[in-house]
Amino acid sequence: MDCNEKKLLSLKATLIRKGIVTSVFNAQSGHPGGSLSAADILCFLYFKEMKIDPQNPKNPGRDRFVLSKGHAAPALYATLALRGYFPEIAPHSLRQKGSIFQGHPDMKNIPGVDMSTGSLGQGISAACGMALVGKEQGFRVYAMLGDGECDEGQVWEAAMFASHYRLDNLCAMVDLNGLQIDGSTKEVMNSEPLDEKFRAFGWNVIDVDAHDFDSIENGFNAAKSFKGAPSVLICRSIKGKGVSFMENQVNWHGSAPKFEQYEKAMSELDELYKTIEEA
Amino acid sequence: MAEKIATRDAYGKALAELGAVNKNIVVLDADLAEATKTLYFKKEFPDRFFDCGIAEQNMISVAAGIAAAGKIPFASSFAMFAAGRAFDQVRNSVGYPHLNVKICATHAGITVGEDGATHQCLEDLALMRSIPGMVVINPSDAVQARAAVFAAAEYVGPVYVRLGRLAVPVIYDKNTYKFTIGKGETHKSGCDLTLISTGMLLENTLLAAKALEELGINAGVIDMPSVKPLDADLVLSAAINTGAIVTVEEHNIIGGLGSAVCENVAESRPVPVIRVGVKDTFGKSGKAIELIDLFGLGVADIVNAAKQALALKA
Helix, strand or coil: CCHHHHHHHHHHHHHHHHHHHHHHHHHCCCCHHHHHCCHHHHHHHHHHHCCCCCCCCCCCCCCEEEECCHHHHHHHHHHHHHHCCCCCCHHHHCCCCCCCCCCCCCCCCCCCCCCCCCCCCHHHHHHHHHHHHHHHHCCCEEEEEECCHHHCHHHHHHHHHHHHCCCCCEEEEEEECCEECCEEHHHHCCCCCHHHHHHHCCCEEEEEECCCHHHHHHHHHHHHHCCCCCEEEEEECCCCCCCHHHCCCHHHCCCCCCHHHHHHHHHHHHHHHHHHHHC | CCCEEEHHHHHHHHHHHHHHHCCCEEEEECCCHHHHCCHHHHHHCHHHEEECCCCHHHHHHHHHHHHHCCCEEEEEEEHHHHHHHCHHHHHHHHHCCCCCCEEEEECECHHHCCCCHHHCECCHHHHHHCCCCCEEECCCCHHHHHHHHHHHHHCCCCEEEECCCCEEECCCCCCCCCCCCCCCEEEECCCCEEEEECHHHHHHHHHHHHHHHHCCCCEEEEECCEEECCCHHHHHHHHHHHCCEEEEEEEECCCCHHHHHHHHHHHHCCCCEEEEEECCCCCCCCCHHHHHHHCCCCHHHHHHHHHHHHHHCC
16 A cells, blocks of 8 residues: 555544544443444545445445444444544534434434444344345445454354355455453453354455554455455454553443543544654 | 135235336245245245345344345244344344335244244234334235235335234235225224224134124124224224224234224223233144134134123223
8 A cells, every 4th residue: 555545544543533532532431442443444444445425325326334343333433424424523422312423323314324233243134135235236335243243143144144145245344352341252252263264154254454554455455356255354453442541451342431531542642643644 | 605815825926916016126035935925926036035044133134234225125934033033133123224124924823823832923013013113014814915015015114014824714805905004994883892803813803793793782893904003093983982892813912902902092092992812821732723712712702802891891
């Protein structure tokens, strides 16, 4: 990837992270850890990968994105805002009474949200349904799963379905940050090895560093050029990525920063933004 | 004797008819196409038929994705699995985003027969009725089932259609019958009480009204295929004009038509309501016809319920 392009994407990903921290802080509720781990992938999807038009969010021919791990809604909202679906400050009303920015994605009321999700395992199935139509109409479908979400049996029903119907226009991404609510995935319910499981279900499996745009780009390119089977990017990520005290800490799965923590997180992200800008 | 056709059979044939006129219709099944009768569609339009295997939860969410991409999916399985096993998927993938998915569930109620309690869904009306925005239709015969399937295809939004395994008498005239979501059918007006039935027990309800007539009791009969939205005007006029109601359904007395009617009259015109249905118990194996009597859904049971309702009448 061109170094200027990478720089621009890195700056945007940092703004997405600031949006996540701000909205969760304002709500004093939400899921910062798994939102921060997903930020770079979402940034690449919406600014480079998908054929979309924020001015025409319902265009039938558009590519679709389904956030199957719906609790990472703050990351999706911040990305859509930055991409121009609505004003950047709009999602700062996350989870508050009267806001369209529900705790989990609501396709009926939020421009750019292609599927309502929240009950884990369902989004990937809905993405399969969209991909069936997309095969006929020529659009691609992207769906992001959590590694904890892969405990759900429905994920594997969908995995079987996608490979049976050769949905090669479907690209799943597992945000593999190794943590779920009650602890590490290894302690709570070991879903690993996910690459071997998806391979056994007939998928094209691609290993990706979730915080390296070169690796992300290579992953999506490999997925797009693979025919005859769905692809999954196993995105090795850091939960809480970008905020030092949240990184790899399970207690930041679903808790909001207090004021001092919010200020520290924002100043770290501002610092990061400056460093990227000056590089 | 009237011709007997299962409502599931009428559904399958209606789907094949619809498929020819509406290219947007897509059909999903969960390894039960022979039983749900979606195979009629599969034979005609194999490119628009997707077997999901024995994975109903995935099937319902796949249907939601298809609807979100602009097609009209009909998803079928047995009621136990479509409404029961996949309840969370129906609620969150279909109901919450109000997607245009049609869930047509067969083998509802105890008339599944020999398979027994695990397959005899007596809770689906209660489950589906509790989801905001869900239309719930329980046809009483093959003519109504066909018309309901056409109406479901035309309506934009989620619809649950409850269908049976057993061949039941054809009651309506296919040349003249018109079905409207939210409307009941008055078969007979009465002055002493009103029998309101939904689904395949309409025949027993009509026979019960005749038996009551011989006892000098003039019972009205309403068929209520549209369990949600309920025909509230018709229920209210039954309450006002006859002062007592008996509901009849092949479903648990908790949560189905009986509950819907009770809720309705309690808030508009309180009158005694006696519910004929399966009395908060699981089903059992047996021949369908035997089970109707065993579980208190026979003509004599409806007559007794009518007497109870009359006794409570102020």
